[in-house]
Amino acid sequence: MQPFERHEGLTAPLRQDHVDTDQIIPKQFLKSIERSGFGANLFDSWRYLDEGRSDQRHTQRAINPDFILNRPGFAEASILIAGVNFGCGSSREHAVWALLDYGIRVVIAASFGDIFRQNANNNGLLTIALPEDVVQELMQHSEAGGHRLGVDLQSCLIEELSGGDTREFAIDPIARQKLLQGLDDIGLSLLERSAIEACEQRRCSTEPWVFAPLQDREPSP
Amino acid sequence: MNSPRTLYDKLFESHWIGERSDGSSLIYIDRHLLHEVTSPQAFAGLHAAGRPLWRRDANVATADHNVPTTDRDRGLDGIDDAGALIQVKTLDENCARHDILHYGIDSELQGIVHIIGPELGLSLPGMSLVCGDSHTSTHGALAILAQGIGTSEVEHVLATQSLVHNRLKNLQVHLSGTPAAGVSAKDMILALIRRIGTAGGSGHAMEFAGPTVEALSIEARMTLCNMAIEAGSRIGLVAFDATTRDYVEHRRFAPRGESWERALEYWEGLHSDAGAHFDRTVELDVGALPPQVSWGTSPEMVCGIDESIPEPESPTQERALEYMDLKPGARLSDIRPNKVFIGSCTNARIEDLRTAAEVVQGSRVAEGIDLAMVVPGSGSVDAQARSEGLDRVFTEAGFEWRAPGCSMCLGMNPDSLAPQDRCASTSNRNFEGRQGYGGRTHLVSPAMAAAAAIHGRFVDVRELGGAS
Ligand code: SF4
Numbered sequence: 001m002q003p004f005e006r007h008e009g010l011t012a013p014l015r016q017d018h019v020d021t022d023q024i025i026p027k028q029f030l031k032s033i034e035r036s037g038f039g040a041n042l043f044d045s046w047r048y049l050d051e052g053r054s055d056q057r058h059t060q061r062a063i064n065p066d067f068i069l070n071r072p073g074f075a076e077a078s079i080l081i082a083g084v085n086f087g088c089g090s091s092r093e094h095a096v097w098a099l100l101d102y103g104i105r106v107v108i109a110a111s112f113g114d115i116f117r118q119n120a121n122n123n124g125l126l127t128i129a130l131p132e133d134v135v136q137e138l139m140q141h142s143e144a145g146g147h148r149l150g151v152d153l154q155s156c157l158i159e160e161l162s163g164g165d166t167r168e169f170a171i172d173p174i175a176r177q178k179l180l181q182g183l184d185d186i187g188l189s190l191l192e193r194s195a196i197e198a199c200e201q202r203r204c205s206t207e208p209w210v211f212a213p214l215q216d217r218e219p220s221p
Numbered sequence: 222m223n224s225p226r227t228l229y230d231k232l233f234e235s236h237w238i239g240e241r242s243d244g245s246s247l248i249y250i251d252r253h254l255l256h257e258v259t260s261p262q263a264f265a266g267l268h269a270a271g272r273p274l275w276r277r278d279a280n281v282a283t284a285d286h287n288v289p290t291t292d293r294d295r296g297l298d299g300i301d302d303a304g305a306l307i308q309v310k311t312l313d314e315n316c317a318r319h320d321i322l323h324y325g326i327d328s329e330l331q332g333i334v335h336i337i338g339p340e341l342g343l344s345l346p347g348m349s350l351v352c353g354d355s356h357t358s359t360h361g362a363l364a365i366l367a368q369g370i371g372t373s374e375v376e377h378v379l380a381t382q383s384l385v386h387n388r389l390k391n392l393q394v395h396l397s398g399t400p401a402a403g404v405s406a407k408d409m410i411l412a413l414i415r416r417i418g419t420a421g422g423s424g425h426a427m428e429f430a431g432p433t434v435e436a437l438s439i440e441a442r443m444t445l446c447n448m449a450i451e452a453g454s455r456i457g458l459v460a461f462d463a464t465t466r467d468y469v470e471h472r473r474f475a476p477r478g479e480s481w482e483r484a485l486e487y488w489e490g491l492h493s494d495a496g497a498h499f500d501r502t503v504e505l506d507v508g509a510l511p512p513q514v515s516w517g518t519s520p521e522m523v524c525g526i527d528e529s530i531p532e533p534e535s536p537t538q539e540r541a542l543e544y545m546d547l548k549p550g551a552r553l554s555d556i557r558p559n560k561v562f563i564g565s566c567t568n569a570r571i572e573d574l575r576t577a578a579e580v581v582q583g584s585r586v587a588e589g590i591d592l593a594m595v596v597p598g599s600g601s602v603d604a605q606a607r608s609e610g611l612d613r614v615f616t617e618a619g620f621e622w623r624a625p626g627c628s629m630c631l632g633m634n635p636d637s638l639a640p641q642d643r644c645a646s647t648s649n650r651n652f653e654g655r656q657g658y659g660g661r662t663h664l665v666s667p668a669m670a671a672a673a674a675i676h677g678r679f680v681d682v683r684e685l686g687g688a689s
Contacts, residue, residue: 017537018419018519022652027633031287031304033261033311035372051640051658054304083537085420088453089652090631091355092259093371114423114455115355119371174245174387185373186272188241189381196383199238199249200276206235209476209484210251210348214278214322 002124003182007105008150008161009078012068013139019082020089021116025098029054038094039101043069069102073145081139082109084132087116096123106151108158110135121175124182126153128169153180225494227391228458229426232366232491236349238383247383248366251348254334255282255321255375257308258633259353263376264315274319275382281343282316283324284309285333287633290596290623296327305634332599332625335359335566339443340601342472346461346488351378356566356649358449362442363469364461364491369450389456390500392425393493396433398508403682405576406441407568407647407666409433410448411513413505415523422454425501428493429459433507439468440572447567448649451520460492514553514679515651515664517541522651523664526553526681544653545661546641554679556663560644561586561593561620561674562656563667565630568647569598571605573667577647578614580671580685586619587677594621594636596628620674632657645673 029041031054040058045051047069049062063070069077080099086109087095096119099107105125110132112120120127128151130138141147141164148161153176159166178185189196204211226234238247260282267274274280287308292299300306309326316323324331330341335356338344344360350367351357353375360367370384378384394413414421427449434442442459449457459465466485469475476484493499511525518541524531532549533539542549547556563569563577574597586593595615597603603625606612612622629636630648638644638660647670648655651662665673668682 015536016540017535020519020650020652022631022650022655026654026658027631030258030633031302031308033265033307035262035265045654045658085423085453088419089355089650091353091369091371093262093353093373096371111420111423113420114453115369115371115450119373122371122373174243177243183243185385186270186377186380188243189247189377189383189385192239192241192247192383195239196247196249196275196381199236200382203235203249203251207251207347207484207487209480210345211278212474212476212480214281214343214474 001182001184004105004124004126004153004179006150006152006154007078008148009105010076011079011081011138011142011147011149012074012077013142014068014080014082015139017083018085018088021087021092021095022089024087024095025092026052028052030092030094035097036101038098039103042098042102043067078103079106079108079149079151080104081135081142082107083135084110086112088113091115093119096120096125100125108135108138121178122185124179126151126179128158128171130169134167225497227493227497227499228364228428228460228491229389229391229456232347232349233388235347236366245385246387248349248386250351250378250382250384251279252343252350253280253378254338254350254352255280255312256286256334256354257284257312258286259372260315260375261308261311262372263379266376267379272380274379277320279382280321282312282321283331283334283337284312284326286627286631288326288626289634290626290628290636293326293624301635329600332601333566333569333627335447336570336598336602339363340472340599342469342475345469345475346465346491351384355450355455356447358455358457359443359447359566361446361449361457362439362459363465364459364488366456368455389426390424391498392422392427392454393499393502394427394429395431395502395504396429396507397431397504398433398506400433400507400510401683403668403685404507404510404512405666405668406437406444408510408513409505409507410445411515411520411523411664412510413503414448414452414520416505417452417503419451419519419521420453422449422452425454426456426458427452427454429457430493434459435462438572439464440570443570444567448520451649461488512666512669512682514669516545516547516553518544518651518653520649520651520664524553526679528553554681557589557678558643558645558663558673559589559591560638560642561590561670562629562644562646562648563594563670564596564598564628565648566598567649568667569596569602571602573647574602574606574611577667577671578611580668580682581618581620581675582614584618584675586674589677590674592621593619593674594623594629596623597625599625629656631655645670645679
């Protein structure tokens with residue numbers, strides 16, 4: 001996972017509450033066994049005017065000129081600002097892969113879906129929750145175009161580079177460490193191998209039926 | 222004496238491994254369910270890193286999201302979509318490579334992962350259970366610590382048999398009152414989501430309790446827990462009781478004999494203690510609850526069948542009405558769907574199909590309904606329904622009876638809505654395009670979906686009589 005320390009980039013306002021992962025990456029693009037290549041279909045049904053198919057060349061599709069990432073000056077955005085409950089719905093990690101693949105490094109929203117946030121943490125996408133009025137204010141600034149933020153995870157500060165406030169943000173300290181170091185989660189957990197084994201042993205004695213082999217079981221009548 | 226604990230606290234503690242060096246909590250995972258869409262990248266990651274599978278028999282797989290609901294006798298040859306075929310085959314290969322128990326497209330026990338887990342006794346009380354699918358909350362109806370995870374976490378569980386899971390807060394949803402005939406668990410959960418919003422349960426484990434829940438069947442409790450995620454909670458829970466015991470006993474993989482007795486003794490403790498602390502409590506009296514119908518593009522945009530569509534209160538709601546092509550003030554009972562879908566992990570168990578069949582019995586699908594389909598949740602549900610003659614009740618009325626899978630719940634397989642289609646659906650998400658590009662979804666109970674098929678519009682099933 002790519003570490004995240006500081007990022008400076010252009011913002012884009014997505015004036016929507018409850019942006020669900022079905023919108024972030026629609027189902028027809030989940031039929032891949034890869035982790036990459038989803039960026040072209042990020043927000044597909046909002047971004048294009050036709051119904052997307054996975055076998056299409058996206059460069060030949062009609063784009064929706066009203067969608068924020070298609071408006072002049074916003075396509076290069078790497079910081080997305082949205083309303084409440086961003087990333088609710090399906091657990092598809094493809095949503096995070098699509099955002100990253102498109103070039104989004106930070107999502108600022110009033111709140112996030114729990115599973116989405118975990119997936120983001122596991123992939124180096126920084127999610128920042130700010131009070132709703134602050135989000136509204138940032139959206140307004142963003143709306144004008146050319147609005148750049150410097151997001152610093154060391155100091156937990158967001159700086160409006162084109163002039164404006166510098167704000168603190170709060171983030172779960174564990175998630176912060178993990179993002180800063182770009183840690184390999186599995187490697188980190190495997191350091192606890194003996195603790196995992198001890199728990200497994202303990203559970204084996206308290207709830208042995210959980211560990212009954214499946215493969216060798218005769219189907220019961 | 223220990224201080225009183227909630228069911229979630231007990232489950233968390235019995236699975237707690239310890240803290241990692243970064244301070245996060247690890248919990249042990251007893252059961253891991255896999256399906257074709259969210260697992261391939263996880264297996265690929267595992268293989269690329271050269272890591273072994275931690276414990277084979279923790280894992281069980283099935284193909285459900287992408288499988289066609291027709292031509293199933295043709296097996297893999299019946300899958301026309303190249304991407305879907307690769308995913309189904311990749312799951313086959315990964316399971317073969319690791320010798321994982323797999324109910325593939327040809328198995329008579331195949332079905333939606335959240336339906337087959339409980340019905341085969343793979344999901345047992347007291348377990349911790351994960352799956353790369355947000356509706357894993359369903360299994361919590363059996364007092365299981367069950368949650369949906371992303372693909373990186375799937376890989377993590379394959380490799381370490383553990384999950385990073387920091388302790389959640391406790392939310393109790395207390396349901397009281399006796400619902401009217403025709404009002405079901407689906408109506409209760411929709412009403413709850415309307416009340417607390419789709420982010421209402423974020424950061425909390427949601428335990429459903431109270432006299433109404435105690436009187437519900439396990440299948441109905443699964444409908445509640447299934448949609449906990451739609452209320453923002455990745456975990457839904459119901460305490461173990463005699464109803465749970467009767468449901469689990471004799472399931473294919475349930476413990477037997479002495480092991481069963483020992484398990485029972487342990488399971489008796491799977492409830493929140495009197496006086497346990499909940500960070501929040503929500504009370505809902507379902508005594509006068511009307512059947513619910515969603516009118517928007519979020520599961521909180523819901524109202525009773527006897528109400529009218531409300532004035533939009535936000536740009537998001539305005540947009541939803543526009544997408545749904547509905548006007549504020551219009552009566553829900555004037556809405557005319559042209560498609561009806563009875564299926565999904567929310568409502569495709571045998572009781573759901575029985576309830577819907579009771580409404581359909583002896584009637585015909587209305588003019589104006591282009592397609593009404595029933596997709597049983599699993600091969601076992603399918604077989605049971607056939608043995609009761611339910612398939613004929615539906616087909617004689619003009620419904621199509623399909624093979625098990627997720628089907629039009631998300632339309633990854635060929636079953637999807639066309640633009641402007643309006644669907645009465647027993648599924649769980651009415652997001653834009655969820656059931657098909659440009660399609661409009663109204664979430665309802667099985668009885669309400671069946672009645673909409675027969676009457677060509679939404680009707681109040683309380684007034685039909687017979688539906689219970
Ligand atoms: S039926 Fe629908 S909600 Fe349930 S697992 Fe399948 S796609 Fe997900």
